[in-house]
Amino acid sequence: MATTQPAQHPRRSMIYRILREAGAEFEALADAAVAMRYADGGDEVALARRLGLADLSPLARTGFKGRDTPDWLVTQQVAIPDEPGQARRQSDDALVLRLSADEHVIVSDLRTRSELPATLDAEWQLSAERMCYHMPRADSYCWFAISGECATEMLAKVCGVDLRLDKFDDGRIAQTSLARINAVIVRNDLGTTPAFYVLADSASADYLWPCLIDAMKEFEGGIVGLAALRALV
Amino acid sequence: MKIVPCPLNGPRNISEFAYGGEVELMPDPNTSSSEEWAEYIFFSDNPAGVVREWWCHSATSYWFIAERNTVTDEIVRTYPASELFKERVEFKKESE
Structure with a gap:
């Protein structure tokens, strides 16, 4: 796929300038550009298996909250x-996160084949009878992925x-x-590689990204593109 | 680090929580005197012993109730606010 520049798209990652400086090669993805790989990145798949950090912020995600949310999602054929405190993978590989009894976040799969976030956004309507409220997450949360065998040590x-693999199950x-900073951490293994998604306040993305890179240094981890994560699945 | 058992999230470092004051039943805003209202808003009983307090888990903005011994600083029990407050509080104007 042809490379592109984030500024040519209506949506862009909160940290696209940092990624550009790091040599990211962007590819168009719906209305945004995602860092697919990095110039001089070397073997990013091997890096992702040891300790990789990827920015998934341009990928689709949404959320819903309110007492009637679980019922409404079920009527939309969502397996909640x-x-x-649990996440559930859907048949199309989208991931549904149940943050509390009434609050759910839906995130896209890495290959962005799932249309679930967009479908739910389109289907939802405000109703006085139904306590289910739309919580769009594409702009309020940044979305990072941390992968590899050293991920839990780095996160510690x-x-x-305690996110150790034998204490903190997949999902x-x-x-x-x-x-x-406040964050939602989800264990979502990619194939046999341990991996965690991180959703955090988008206004703090500029701070969190370098923090994580700093924490990764002693494990010789590094940034990887979306292509490397896709290769793990 | 002191550990707080959050009813939603499980055990977490106390640095993730914010204290929200003693749990007191709200006087009726339409019939209470200014003194009663001020007592409710601004003053604490501050007893020595087990008290019910509001706490908030900041990462999830989740408010819950903790029973804490103010003498030993031991958290005896935590539970969702829905155990005490089962109905939505409606604020009606006097004219209604």
Whole structure:
């Protein structure tokens, strides 16, 4: 696919300038450009298996909140997790995060084949009878992925929750403090590679990204493009 | 670090939480005197012993109730606010 520049698209990652400086090669994805790989990135797949950090902020995501949200999502054919603090993969590989009994976030799959976030955004309508409120997350959350066998050791430096693989199962969610900012951390293994999605306040993305890179240094981790993560699945 | 058992998120460092004051039942805003209202808003009983307090888990903006011993600073129990407050509080104007 042809490379592009983020500024040519209506939506762009909150940290696209940092990624551009790092040598990102962007590709168009719906209404945004995503960092697919990096110049001089070397073997990014091997890096992603050891410790990789990727920016997924341009990918689709949305959210809904309110007492009737679980029922409404079920009517939309969404398989919601049984309990808060759990994520559930859909048949099209989209991921549904149940943050509390009533609050759900839906994130796209890495290959962006799922249309679930866009479909739900289009289907939702405000109703006085139904307590289900739209919480668009594409602009309020940045979305990073941390992958690799050293991911849990690195996260232990910046997060107080025990995320070790034998303590924190695939599909579990921790809403906690990450490098001193509030974040949603979801374990979402990519194939056999342990991986975590991080959703955090988009206004803090400029701060969080370099923090994570700094924490990764001692494990010789590095930034990877979306293509490397796709290769793991 | 002191650990708080959040009813939604499980055990978390206390640095993730904010204290929200003692749990007190709100006097009727239409019939209470200014003194009663001021007492409710501004003053704490501050007893020595187990008290019910509001706490908020900042990462999830989740408010819940904790029973804490103010003498030993031990958190005896935490539970969702829905255990105490089962109905939505409606504010009606006097004219209604």
